[in-house]
Amino acid sequence: MKTLGASTTEGDRYTLPVIKDPNTGSIVAESLAIAEYLDKTYPEKPIIPRGADALIGLFEPAYCSVAYGNVVKLILTKTLEIMNDSNREYFIRTRLELLGETRWETVSGENAQQQWEEFRKGLDEIDKWYQKSGGKWIMGDTFSFADMVVACRTMWWNKIFDEEQLRELHSWNGGRWARVLADVNAECGTNL
Template identity: 45%
Template sequence: MVSQMTMPSARCGLVCIKDQYQRCTSVQGYIGMTQCLRMKLSLEKEYKVSRSPSNLSQYSMMQPLVLYDILSELPGNNFSPNPAKPRFVLSYKDLPFVTLWVEYSDISIAMKAIGGKSSKRQDGSDVYTIPVLSDPNTGAVITDSLEIASYLEKTYPEKPIFPNSSESLIRAFDSDYLSLIRPAVKSIFTRSVEILSPASAKFFIEVRSQDIPLPWDANYDEDWDLLEKGYNTAYEWYQKTDGKWIMGDTFSYADIVVACWLLWCKRVMKEEEWVRISSWNGGKWVQVLADVEKECKLA
């Protein structure tokens, strides 16, 4: 087991080293987060970090990368599609990493503390988002799931996720795939609120409703029709390949994108809603998620 440590921060954070969890209590805000992580990373020998046997020598001297994800009330915490993408990439590439779970309501505080990059809202105000990846081996702090994927591919090119110089094409795919499910995202937001802490749920509604106005469940049946229509289009894309992946027989980040949006649905939706998605296109989407999880050693 990993030794217990106390992190100086005003709220409660949760550090996950693969499947080992530690609760870190606090007194002075998320600024202490970085200090705590440095202490933890100095004790790498105690971490239960899974590495592929073929890569043990390659990564034996590496400090684990730190992935910032959103804390939830679900077992295992993970639910959000964008932080899931780098988690899948890290696991696929056999890179050692730890996960630090942050309350949705504390994202701005936490990301400012570690030097995370903000983006701008339409009104010009700063907004901080997760995922963020911190690489203590290079000093890099990267924001946004696609930029994290690009960084990992350039810095750790073994087991490529953008094979055959396909990054530009997969960036376009990422945008096109999102456009298929965006019309139905309101219904998924409704379910996401239900698995957050009260403080984070309140903040989630305040923040997300600036981009997608409430009420989110006003057109439930129409949203589901749009979601099914989107997946029918995605199914046609798969039908044009010669293998089980978007690029035929070659696994890529495009497959991770599809799987992580499916994972979000599976994690937050009611059982009967996920069963409904599972029935579409002959069970295609359950199989895609299972295949990608297996490929990334997350099954």
């Protein structure tokens, strides 16, 4: 990423995603900055609706805090299970830094069950946002970056949780989480 000329993001780290636009030569890192760049450069189909620039910026931090702020260790434990050894060592070290802790403890047993319950409660809160919007998207009838954030997290959950957990998760909130992912795929012509 240094060779590419990408800039660092939060905490002075080089992070993905990053894009290089062959049409303009621009290099942009960090999801929301990429969305803003693409909307400005290719305005035909905006994903940050007019007037929502500031509010959309509040969405991802709010989603993360509500959906898994209290259960980040369950999510990290499950994420570690699908990594290879060298990634695992790096992942633990950097996540402990982010959490301001020094010793990693895998979440299992009763503790995991409790965090799973908390996870369900968090998603119940996000579900209320969709109910409030009165449409299939966070912005009602208007597709936006916010729905991409939600869909990308469902992709993450689909990678890390086991079959039984996924059956349960996809029964929550009337099947909301798989449906948002399917709707985003349909809207974007992707298959993620």
